[in-house]
Amino acid sequence: MPSALAGQLLRRLVVGDDAAIAAIVEASSTSDDPLILVAAALFAPDGDGLLAHAQEVAGSTRDRQLVAIAAAHRRGEGELVDALARDHLVDHPDSVLVAWIAAASHNQTVGKEWS
Numbered sequence: 001m002p003s004a005l006a007g008q009l010l011r012r013l014v015v016g017d018d019a020a021i022a023a024i025v026e027a028s029s030t031s032d033d034p035l036i037l038v039a040a041a042l043f044a045p046d047g048d049g050l051l052a053h054a055q056e057v058a059g060s061t062r063d064r065q066l067v068a069i070a071a072a073h074r075r076g077e078g079e080l081v082d083a084l085a086r087d088h089l090v091d092h093p094d095s096v097l098v099a100w101i102a103a104a105s106h107n108q109t110v111g112k113e114w115s
Contacts, residue, residue: 005085006027006033006035006036006105009027009039009077010024010029010035010039010097011021011022011096012095013039013100014049014097021043023041023052024036024038024039024043025043025044027040028040028041028044028050032053032057033057034054034057034058034059034063034066034067034101035063035066035097037050037051037053037057038050038051038054038055038066038067038070038097039097041054041070041074042070042074042101043074047074048074049069051071051074054066054067054070056065062088062091062092062095065087065088065098066088066095066097066098068084069081069084069085069088069098069101070101072105073101073104073105078105078106081101081102081105081106082102082105082106085098085099085101085102086102089102
């Protein structure tokens, strides 16, 4: 998936667009992009498997931080999510997905599984 399209889908995902969620979950089956894999992991039934794959392909500190934040969110560790997200957003203020995960974690909201 081209990164411009991925960015657009992520922006739609964070506002709850079901079509964007479905597209990201579908794209995750063939993607090696940690951003797509992490986004899909928040909604797909096999979220843990997607996060494991994202960890394997994460080549940058930014990507590894994203995976750690999403994993903490899935485990329900809100305080850890807050701490990791704050540090991440200082260096990467454009990280819409991390900001969304932090807000969702703060609100005790776990992503719904997409079927």
